[in-house]
Amino acid sequence: MALAAGLPSPLRPLLRRGLCTAPAPRRALDLAGIYPPLVTPLSPAQDVDYAQLEGNVRRYAGLPFRGERGPAAPRAPPSLLGAAAAAAGASRGRRASRRTLLLGWWPLQTLGRAWAPAAWCLLPATTRATVEMTASVAEAGADAALVVTPCYYRGAMSGAALVRHYTEVADASPVPVVLYSVPANTGLELPLEAVLALARHPNIVGIKDSGGDITRLALIVHKTRQEGFQVLAGSAGFLLASYAIGAVGGICALANVLGAPLCQLERLCREGRWQEARDLQHRLVEPNAAVTRRFGITGLKKAMEWFGYHGGPCRAPLAPLSASQEQELREAFSANGWL
Numbered sequence: 001m002a003l004a005a006g007l008p009s010p011l012r013p014l015l016r017r018g019l020c021t022a023p024a025p026r027r028a029l030d031l032a033g034i035y036p037p038l039v040t041p042l043s044p045a046q047d048v049d050y051a052q053l054e055g056n057v058r059r060y061a062g063l064p065f066r067g068e069r070g071p072a073a074p075r076a077p078p079s080l081l082g083a084a085a086a087a088a089g090a091s092r093g094r095r096a097s098r099r100t101l102l103l104g105w106w107p108l109q110t111l112g113r114a115w116a117p118a119a120w121c122l123l124p125a126t127t128r129a130t131v132e133m134t135a136s137v138a139e140a141g142a143d144a145a146l147v148v149t150p151c152y153y154r155g156a157m158s159g160a161a162l163v164r165h166y167t168e169v170a171d172a173s174p175v176p177v178v179l180y181s182v183p184a185n186t187g188l189e190l191p192l193e194a195v196l197a198l199a200r201h202p203n204i205v206g207i208k209d210s211g212g213d214i215t216r217l218a219l220i221v222h223k224t225r226q227e228g229f230q231v232l233a234g235s236a237g238f239l240l241a242s243y244a245i246g247a248v249g250g251i252c253a254l255a256n257v258l259g260a261p262l263c264q265l266e267r268l269c270r271e272g273r274w275q276e277a278r279d280l281q282h283r284l285v286e287p288n289a290a291v292t293r294r295f296g297i298t299g300l301k302k303a304m305e306w307f308g309y310h311g312g313p314c315r316a317p318l319a320p321l322s323a324s325q326e327q328e329l330r331e332a333f334s335a336n337g338w339l
Contacts, residue, residue: 029144029176031206031230032248033066034262035102036255039301041310052310056256059309063259066100066249102178102251103142125150127165131172138175145169146178146208146251151186159194166194170203179207182234184293195220199229208251210234214241221246236262236288240281243269254288257303258338283336290332295321299329306330306339 041052125133127150134145147169150157170177179198181190189211198204199220206229209217221231225246233242233250239262242250255262261280268277291300298318301311313320321329333339 029100029205031066031100031144031178031232034064034249034255034259034266035066035100035232035251036060036259037251037253039256039297039304039311041312042315044313046313046315049310049312052312056304056309060259061099064263065255065259100143101141102144102146103137103140125152127168130165130169134169134173134175134177138173142175144176144178144205145173146180148180148182149186149188149190151188154186154188157188159191159197162190162194163197166198166204167201170198170201173203176203176205177201178205178232180210180234181207182210184210192216192219196223199224199227204229206230206232206248208232208234212238214238214245217242217247218245235292236284237292239265239284240269240277243277244274252288253292253300254284256300256309257291257307258284258287261338283338286332286336287338290329294332295325295329299325302326302329303333306333 038053038056041049041056043049130147130150134147137145147166149162150165166177166179179190179195181195183189190207190209195207207220209220209231212235217231217233220229230249231242231247233239233247233252236250236252236254236258239250239252243266249266250262252262261284265277265280265284268274268280287303291303295302296318298314298321301314302321304311330339
C-alpha cells in the first residue's frame with residue numbers, strides 16, 4: 001500500500017476501506033482520441049434545437065473523432081436528457097464507426113417546485129442526485145459519465161469529501177465514470193491526492209483535466225500507470241504538451257470548430273512527428289484562447305457558424321459579442337490561417 005502511505009492522513013482510511021480491498025477488474029473503455037464537447041444549439045426562443053444538434057453530430061461523423069462529449073448545462077434534467085438522447089441517437093446511427101459518447105452535467109439541477117407554483121428550486125447537486133443523474137445519462141445512451149467536481153460549497157470540498165463523493169457515484173454507476181476537474185469554472189481543482197486515490201477504483205477510468213498544469217498532468221500519468229487510468233487534456237491550448245507527457249487524448253472546445261486540425265495534431269504526436277505537431281499547435285493556441293477564456297461559449301458559437309456548424313444564440317445573461325469583439329475573434333482565426 002505504498003500509494004496509501006503517501007497520501008494525507010484523511011484520505012488513507014477511505015482509500016484502504018473503499019478502494020484497496022480486492023478491487024474488481026477495471027471496466028474496459030478506451031478513451032484515446034479527440035472529443036468535441038458538443039455545443040447545444042438554441043432556437044431564437046432559446047429552446048434546445050434538437051434537429052440542429054443532430055445535424056452537428058452527423059457532420060462530425062466525417063471527422064476522425066474518437067467520440068463526442070454530450071451537451072452539459074446547469075439545466076433541468078428533461079432538457080439535458082433530451083439533448084443527450086438526441087446526440088446519442090445521431091451517434092448510434094453510425095455505430096459502425098464505434099464512437100464513444102460521454103455525457104456530463106454541471107452540479108446545479110432542478111430538483112422540484114419550491115413554495116410558489118411558478119418557482120423552481122435550484123440546489124447544489126448532492127451525491128444522491130449525482131448518482132441518479134448518472135443512471136439517467138446511462139439510460140439515455142452514454143458510454144461513460146463525465147462527472148464534474150461538486151463545488152457549490154467548495155470550502156467544504158476537502159480531498160476526503162471528494163473521494164467519498166466520487167466513490168459512491170462510481171460504485172452505483174452502470175457506466176464507467178470519468179472525473180472532470182475544471183477550476184476556471186468551478187473555482188475548485190480536484191486535488192492530486194484525491195485523483196490518485198480514485199484512480200484505483202475499478203469503475204473510474206480517467207480524468208478530463210482543464211487546469212492546464214502540465215506538471216500535475218505528468219504526475220497523474222506517472223503515478224497511475226499501473227492502474228490503466230487515462231488522462232484527457234481539457235483544452236486544445238496544451239494538447240501537444242499533454243500528449244508529450246502521456247495523455248491519451250483531449251476533450252477540447254475548439255474541436256467544435258477545428259476538429260480536423262486537432263485530429264491531425266493527435267496523429268502527428270502519435271507518429272512522433274514532433275516538429276510538425278509543434279508548428280500546428282502554435283497555430284491553434286490563439287483561436288483556442290479566443291473561444292475559451294477570452295470570449296467563451298459566445299465566441300465558440302459564433303465561430304461555429306463561420307465554419308458551417310449550428311451554434312445559435314446563448315441564453316441570457318450571456319450577451320452576444322459586440323462588433324469589435326466579433327472582429328477580434330475573426331482575427332484570431334484569420335491571423336493563423338483558418339479563415
